[in-house]
Amino acid sequence: MYQSFNAQQLMDQGEPFVMVYDHMRVDESDADRERRSRWLIQHRKTLSQICRGMISIESDAQRCEKLVKMRKLFGIQHQVVSSEPYALALIQQWLAK
Secondary structure, three states, rough: OOOOOOOHHHHHHHOOOOEEEEEOOOOOOOOHHHHHHHHHHHOOHHHHEEEEEEEOOOOOHHHHHHHHHOOOOOOEEEEEOOOOHHHHHHHHHHHHH
């Protein structure tokens, strides 16, 4: 259902998109997490113009709390949902705008 793309590639295409993080269970090093955060912050102006938002699919309550706290860091709307059907509905809603 989802397609995996590099965010820079998506921005270069110029078409609206939504970033989805599905149960981020991959062990991401601190350096990688910091690099991703820096990239998002550095590109927040361009992202806010073309990226309709970020969705985190997460069913673990503690992880949801952490994600909710990070919502405003990147200047893009961010929603935490508990399952893929909720994410898909939100994607359709955001892309229809």
